[in-house]
Amino acid sequence: xxxxxxxxxxxxxxxxxxNKIIHPDFKGKYGMFIVVADWCHFxxxxxxxxxxxxxxxxxxxxxxxxxSVKYPKLSQKLNVTGFPTIFSVNSKGKYSxxxxxxxxxxxxxxxxxxxxxxxxxxx
Numbered sequence: 160x161x162x163x164x165x166x167x168x169x170x171x172x173x174x175x176x177x178n179k180i181i182h183p184d185f186k187g188k189y190g191m192f193i194v195v196a197d198w199c200h201f202x203x204x205x206x207x208x209x210x211x212x213x214x215x216x217x218x219x220x221x222x223x224x225x226x227s228v229k230y231p232k233l234s235q236k237l238n239v240t241g242f243p244t245i246f247s248v249n250s251k252g253k254y255s256x257x258x259x260x261x262x263x264x265x266x267x268x269x270x271x272x273x274x275x276x277x278x279x280x281x282x
Contacts, residue, residue: 160226161195161202166210168223172233179252182223189273190221190248191257191266196228199242208263212270215263219277220270221248 162169170192174182180192193209195202213222227234227242237246238256245257247269259265271280 160229161197161206162210162224162226167213168221170223170225172230172236175233175236178254180248180254181252184223185221185248185252187250188219188221189250190216190223191269192223192225192246192248192254194225194227194234194237194239194242194244194246196242197226198228202243205243205261208261208266212263212266215267215279216270217277219274 168182168184170180170182174180193205195205197203209222209224216222225233225237227239237244243261245261246254247257248254257269259269267279270277274280
């Protein structure tokens with residue numbers, strides 16, 4: 160398992176309803192989640208940047224993960240065809256695939272584009 164509940168919000172099938180996330184931490188908030196497999200080299204490379212991004216985002220922009228090895232049916236439902244796959248989540252819980260760059264700088268830009276009042280984003 161790449162992530163644990165000490166370093167990441169872990170999502171499971173009960174946190175999804177249709178095309179929405181219903182986990183209480185996402186209620187009324189924007190965020191992102193990543194679908195990973197522990198055997199995936201690229202997922203292992205994303206582990207530390209994703210944890211760093213979670214720390215940067217704080218509680219205003221929710222960062223989470225889904226373990227596709229543990230929840231293969233959920234990965235299938237999310238139409239994951241490669242790893243890692245990142246999804247963005249709007250304030251109503253609706254998620255969509257994120258297709259931008261996976262580096263910490265671009266992810267932080269997504270955070271700042273969404274929550275301009277975040278302390279990191281103020282000039």
